[in-house]
Amino acid sequence: MERARAAPAPEKIRRASAWTDKKETMKPASFRYHAPKTLDEAVAVLAEVAPDDGRVLAGGQSLVPIMAFRLAKPTHLVDINGIKELAQIKVDGGKLRIGACVRHAAFYEPVCDGPLGRLLATVVRSIAHHPIRTRGTFCGSVAHADPASEWCAVVATLDGEMVAQSQRGERIIPAKDYFAGIMTTTLQEDELLTEVRLPMPAPDTRVGFQEFSRRAGDFALSMAVTIYRLEGGKIADPRVGIGGAEPRARRIAEAEAALRGKQPGADVFNAAGEAAAAAIDPLEDIHTGAEYRRDLVRAMTRRALDSAA
């Protein structure tokens, strides 16, 4: 005869009780944290950990979200925020030198006299939101190289230089050899971007910037940086940089050619917009078709030229 089975002892009910629950859940994967105090130390740690996907932590405003999604699972983070020598911004030899710990918010007021200070103060207002600008860094944006990074568009337009430091030494990478594609640069994994250098345009240079994004603070769908001078009423030294429309920001020679030697005005600015729209190989996604991006590039180029002062 089968023995009646005893009723099972009531299981202990475990309540997941909000914040008092001691079980720890965290979105990012584990990593080891390094907080070097000097550049030499940082470069040494980076050399050691880079082969295991060790990475630099600057403002964290791109890296931490990516880690929260576990799109990145770095095993080591080298936090450079405590390195005082990297927090400097200065004008030296006709160039603005922006250290790796200089935050977006530093550009709210012109950081230097003349057109460059004005341009950077205009552009910063389109980057993310205030509490992100208080942490995110200029160099971090340039290292991250989002196609829609405003600072990358500025660096490409002005032919800035990236200063990369590793235990193997220092090298200077011109913008044209630096941006390689979507979030891809020629910076090596053991290299720390210590500084970005922007040439100071002549005092009479006119600078313009326009971008289009669906909501304030969103990544832009297209942007244009335009720069020119007037010589005898004609456009000289024109530069047109487009960001957000292609895998990487770059100067558009066709649009610059449409401006060079011409008298500024609606027709000429339209022609430059047309040339830029025709020259790009637009990124496409489900919300933004190629033709729409071309339209935006046309409009942003024209409006940036219109606004150039």
Added chain:
Amino acid sequence: MSDKVDITLDINGAAHAISVEPRKTLVDAIRDDCGQTGTHIGCEHGVCGTCTIILDGEAIRSCLMFAVQADGRKIRTVEGLADGETLHPLQQAFIDHHGLQCGFCTPGFLMLAANALEHNPDIGDGELLDVLASNLCRCTGYQNIIKAVRAARDTMRGAKV
């Protein structure tokens, strides 16, 4: 690799000695380890702003920083806004102008606005809009938040003269 690090978070003047994994975000440490649950968590990737706090005098997203990075630094959260039983002018203005409904976004908006007014008591309406555009609210439609912050600015300015 769950080696914990001993740190001290200074929240509204009180020292909280805690032990955290480096991967713990500042907002998680403030809430889970220090029990200061006034600061809310929404998206955890920098978009919504409900986790906004003031760190060493600057408004930041506390979900985009690791707790170890805030060791020994001055943190201010919504719990520190009122002066005893007296609400901060911003808190009072949010009540008076219906600047909140469910209240989920409110701690973030309060810290964001408090920081903006501290930096510039005479902040213009345009600049205020740029700052307030940082955070999301799914209830109010924003207009009453903007009204409340403008009113608090005017009250605080009046009180100073």
